[in-house]
Amino acid sequence: MATDYLILRARERGTEYVRINTEDYGRAFSVTLLLDGSCAKVAIKLRDGRTVKEEDITGVFFRQPRAPDPTGVVEKDDVPFARREMLEHLRSLWRMIPEHKWLNHPRLLMAATNKVDQLLKASEVGLAIPPTCISNDVGDVREFVAQHRVDVVVKAVKHGFYATGDAIEFAITQAMDDAAVDKALANAAVPMNWQRHIAKQYDIRLTLIGKRTFATAIRSQDHVETKVDWRAGDSQGIHLVHEPIELPAKVVERCRRLLRRFALRYAAIDLVLGQDGKYYFLEMNPAGQWAWIEQLTGQAIRDAILDELLAGPTGDTHEVS
């Protein structure tokens, strides 16, 4: 898990930290928010006797928290109400710790997840994007597909993970032919994200943390199975070469501007280098994974995260758009 991996490094560096697992709300820690006139105070009390106040916090690393679980704590019928109350208490706690201390603040993170918003803003800052048609209208999709001579991919509008009973399914990006287009359009009531298929040299993950950037090539074109979606290799035991690369300064600067548009201090951006020599923006992950990149390439992402958390506000996060 990325958080364990980060904590390992924090310990090695002797960085003082407190870990709060939100699913342990009410068991491992308690929270008091005091508001009195212009005075607002936060106290997080840990079971080991430590108390953390807002002024003690230099930086907060926020990573995919789980919901509190009041099962067994309150009557069965009251569980949904209790969980909602607990979540709101946590959201209020997030609100009382200034946004500039977070990597990233949940509010900014939530505001940065819409992919159309990302594509629009990426285009505004000068990044190339694949022609895109997000639709549940059969006629409009057919027109888009014809325009690109069926050289299109289809992917999820939000993200590809979904649960079926106990199993987690994963809809990956698919290249299409005429038959696949017909099949997909038989379910057109569900919107799909259709894009021109960019023939790639390789995939790129660009990790941005404050002023630091780490560009990594993912050699997706080395295997036929991973040419369209490199993640298809995961389930087939295919290990793709990952290597640090230098991106043109212009591309990096545009990605930095994109983060500033969303007031983010951290994001992992998915790009591809096309066979046409152009860099295309695909999406931005404001809470994206990074641990596997450091494990495969040795790029010092954990140190950059810890440095950024300890540095405090940099003052240049926001950009008025």
Ligand SMILES: Nc1ncnc2c1ncn2[C@@H]1O[C@H](COP(=O)(O)OP(=O)(O)OP(=O)(O)O)[C@@H](O)[C@H]1O
């Ligand atoms: N227009 C495209 N042309 C070629 N390949 C693409 C295109 N869009 C996505 N891919 C490939 O699909 C994979 C996943 O891309 P992307 O992150 O855009 O998909 P997603 O479904 O939005 O992802 P996520 O589940 O991470 O939100 C990558 O291997 C990427 O190169």
Ligand SMILES: [Mg+2]
């Ligand atoms: Mg992605």
